[in-house]
Amino acid sequence: xxxxxxxxxxxxxxxxxxxxxxxxxxxxxxxxxxxxxxxxxxxxxxxxxxxxxxxxxxxxxxxxxxxxxxxxxxxxxxxxxxxxxxxxxxxxxxxxxxxxxxxxxxxxxxxxxxxxxxxxxxxxxxxxxxxxxxxxxxxxxxxxxxxxxxxxxxxxxxxxxxxxxxxxxxxxxxxxxxxxxxxxxxxxxxxxxxxxxxxxxxxxxxxxxxxxxxxxxxxxxxxxxxxxxxxxxxxxxxxxxxxxxxxxxxxxxxxxxxxxxxxxxxxxxxxxxxxxxxxxxxxxxxxxxxxxxxxxxxxxxxxxxxxxxxxxxxxxxxxxxxxxxxxxxxxxxxxxxxxxxxxxxxxx
Amino acid sequence: xxxxxxxxxxxxxxxxxxxxxxxxxxxxxxxxxxxxxxxxxxxxxxxxxxxxxxxxxxxxxxxxxxxxxxxxxxxxxxxxxxxxxxxxxxxxxxxxxxxxxxxxxxxxxxxxxxxxxxxxxxxxxxxxxxxxxxxxxxxxxxxxxxxxxxxxxxxxxxxxxxxxxxxxxxxxxxxxxxxxxxxxxxxxxxxxxxxxxxxxxxxxxxxxxxxxxxxxxxxxxxxxxxxxxxxxxxxxxxxxxxxxxxxxxxxxxxxxxxxxxxxxxxxxxxxxxxxxxxxxxxxxxxxxxxxxxxxxxxxxxxxxxxxxxxxxxxxxxxxxxxxxxxxxxxxxxxxxxxxxxxxxxxxx
Numbered sequence: 001x002x003x004x005x006x007x008x009x010x011x012x013x014x015x016x017x018x019x020x021x022x023x024x025x026x027x028x029x030x031x032x033x034x035x036x037x038x039x040x041x042x043x044x045x046x047x048x049x050x051x052x053x054x055x056x057x058x059x060x061x062x063x064x065x066x067x068x069x070x071x072x073x074x075x076x077x078x079x080x081x082x083x084x085x086x087x088x089x090x091x092x093x094x095x096x097x098x099x100x101x102x103x104x105x106x107x108x109x110x111x112x113x114x115x116x117x118x119x120x121x122x123x124x125x126x127x128x129x130x131x132x133x134x135x136x137x138x139x140x141x142x143x144x145x146x147x148x149x150x151x152x153x154x155x156x157x158x159x160x161x162x163x164x165x166x167x168x169x170x171x172x173x174x175x176x177x178x179x180x181x182x183x184x185x186x187x188x189x190x191x192x193x194x195x196x197x198x199x200x201x202x203x204x205x206x207x208x209x210x211x212x213x214x215x216x217x218x219x220x221x222x223x224x225x226x227x228x229x230x231x232x233x234x235x236x237x238x239x240x241x242x243x244x245x246x247x248x249x250x251x252x253x254x255x256x257x258x259x260x261x262x263x264x265x266x267x268x269x270x271x272x273x274x275x276x277x278x279x280x281x282x283x284x285x286x287x288x289x290x291x292x293x294x295x296x297x298x299x300x301x302x303x304x305x306x307x308x309x310x311x312x313x314x315x316x317x318x319x320x321x322x323x324x325x326x327x328x329x330x331x332x333x334x335x336x337x338x339x340x341x342x343x344x345x346x347x348x
Numbered sequence: 349x350x351x352x353x354x355x356x357x358x359x360x361x362x363x364x365x366x367x368x369x370x371x372x373x374x375x376x377x378x379x380x381x382x383x384x385x386x387x388x389x390x391x392x393x394x395x396x397x398x399x400x401x402x403x404x405x406x407x408x409x410x411x412x413x414x415x416x417x418x419x420x421x422x423x424x425x426x427x428x429x430x431x432x433x434x435x436x437x438x439x440x441x442x443x444x445x446x447x448x449x450x451x452x453x454x455x456x457x458x459x460x461x462x463x464x465x466x467x468x469x470x471x472x473x474x475x476x477x478x479x480x481x482x483x484x485x486x487x488x489x490x491x492x493x494x495x496x497x498x499x500x501x502x503x504x505x506x507x508x509x510x511x512x513x514x515x516x517x518x519x520x521x522x523x524x525x526x527x528x529x530x531x532x533x534x535x536x537x538x539x540x541x542x543x544x545x546x547x548x549x550x551x552x553x554x555x556x557x558x559x560x561x562x563x564x565x566x567x568x569x570x571x572x573x574x575x576x577x578x579x580x581x582x583x584x585x586x587x588x589x590x591x592x593x594x595x596x597x598x599x600x601x602x603x604x605x606x607x608x609x610x611x612x613x614x615x616x617x618x619x620x621x622x623x624x625x626x627x628x629x630x631x632x633x634x635x636x637x638x639x640x641x642x643x644x645x646x647x648x649x650x651x652x653x654x655x656x657x658x659x660x661x662x663x664x665x666x667x668x669x670x671x672x673x674x675x676x677x678x679x680x681x682x683x684x685x686x687x688x689x690x691x692x693x694x695x696x
Contacts, residue, residue, distance in 0.1 A: 021470030
């Protein structure tokens with residue numbers, strides 16, 4: 001079922017060649033970070049992940065060096081958060097043109113440094129190269145108790161579907177930036193923070209978890225494919241979407257849930273929970289001042305649907321996920337395709 | 349003393365912003381891989397490293413996809429070898445253009461897979477992106493006993509200077525490839541193998557170690573700067589240089605030791621040993637069929653020198669290291685500068 005998605009075919013094409021490690025816990029696509037059982041005696045697994053910023057930089061979506069640095073750290077630590085890991089730190093691989101000035105590099109480094117400090121973690125080392133273009137890759141390393149790590153697998157019919165915070169900021173940011181409405185951007189409204197603290201609580205209570213780095217619909221679609229159940233999102237957008245996202249949709253005359261559909265996410269965590277654990281979970285979350293947002297439920301069947309007051313609307317989520325591959329690197333035609341898809345879905 | 353080198357200044361410019369991790373053993377520039385004390389109870393440190401292939405690919409030095417894949421794995425595992433670590437595996441970050449065909453990707457993946465199998469290790473996971481250009485980054489993870497890890501620091505006057513195998517193949521490969529003499533390349537004569545087995549033995553006996561990924565002179569220069577002693581290389585080129593390197597120098601009318609001077613190394617390990625440990629070390633090496641090559645000695649003083657039959661010739665190794673930065677990305681002017689530097693050094 002995973003191979004319906006073009007991105008997964010791309011990954012599988014490369015990965016099929018590799019012999020699987022006996023240390024590795026779980027299979028490809030099953031978790032946001034690789035879980036490695038490096039020592040049978042240890043109470044912990046290693047959690048490892050790597051993420052590069054490529055299209056975000058080349059498309060101009062990220063162009064402020066401080067923000068690029070911040071995101072490089074956050075995208076990597078967010079994958080550790082999604083498995084419930086405690087970070088040890090990250091490695092950096094940075095290539096830049098000799099033309100790049102010191103001010104640019106200084107701001108980039110400040111962004112990385114501030115992001116690590118915000119999360120109480122560190123840059124452990126790395127590699128620099130001179131190249132024709134700016135290239136940034138990170139690799140985050142953490143540890144996670146063998147008794148409480150979490151993956152994308154484990155959702156059951158009857159589970160509740162939650163997200164760490166109200167959604168939609170990532171796609172709103174991308175929409176405004178790529179349509180040249182930068183001046184309308186409230187400063188720093190989109191500056192994600194990897195949900196490490198929340199991830200640790202989630203790993204103790206939830207059945208599965210994944211970050212929304214590729215947007216909410218994409219995340220829910222992946223969880224659905226891993227778990228072979230039906231994921232139903234409620235249409236209570238006022239409660240589910242971030243106030244800024246709602247406001248932008250209103251002023252731009254867009255359907256509000258468009259902000260869940262694009263591939264530029266907000267790095268929240270999406271997870272499912274058995275109803276029996278909901279009470280204890282919410283209590284534990286409140287201890288760190290966190291109010292998780294209920295966004296739906298898991299049912300028998302398959303696919304991703306939206307439940308409106310009148311009906312249950314099935315979404316062609318493979319279709320929407322493949323739009324980004326099909327649009328190539330033209331963001332405006334991608335945005336147009338998303339709008340069409342959303343309008344044709346039958347959900348308002 | 350490290351800041352005489354332009355590359356180090358580049359690294360320091362970025363790294364000075366970061367708060368050092370309390371888990372990290374040693375300082376920046378002190379080892380080929382980051383050593384992380386992630387658990388006080390564990391008998392092992394984690395060893396982590398990241399390396400990208402940028403200029404090697406953009407300059408055309410590496411263009412065969414199988415070879416690119418092979419090198420991506422080997423450059424990363426070589427850094428683990430240099431600290432004496434046992435690899436757990438590696439993560440990949442690969443960006444490629446949608447135009448890249450399946451055959452290219454298949455060969456790239458085969459190269460990575462074969463390299464990992466050759467070393468008895470694995471690809472643990474990774475990240476793929478679509479981008480305008482091919483971009484490849486690896487991150488290798490290993491463990492190393494707290495009692496026997498090795499770094500670039502620890503050389504003492506009186507030590508002997510060794511290399512795992514005869515040197516010069518990396519620069520010979522680059523010379524032939526970049527001067528358009530590809531047809532003269534003996535097939536696969538340059539296909540480095542990370543010296544993991546050797547690294548484990550080295551870590552039990554040697555005082556310091558570093559891989560020759562940037563060529564022998566650059567490696568010895570870095571060890572000299574870390575250890576504040578004089579590194580003396582013998583001029584017995586017939587014993588020190590690989591037979592193919594000697595042959596190419598002869599037919600091209602080049603000074604033989606030119607093949608130690610460029611920045612494209614052969615991924616051997618360079619290390620120093622107290623004379624008292626030499627006997628036991630050579631015996632242990634012989635058990636795995638390995639004959640390490642003695643290439644020089646460590647003395648009081650500072651700098652890198654070559655000892656000929658008549659005299660000790662001091663080399664301006666900061667000068668030579670900075671040539672590659674100054675030549676920018678024009679390989680031919682870099683090769684010309686290396687030839688001039690070598691001829692002017694007074695060593696034949």
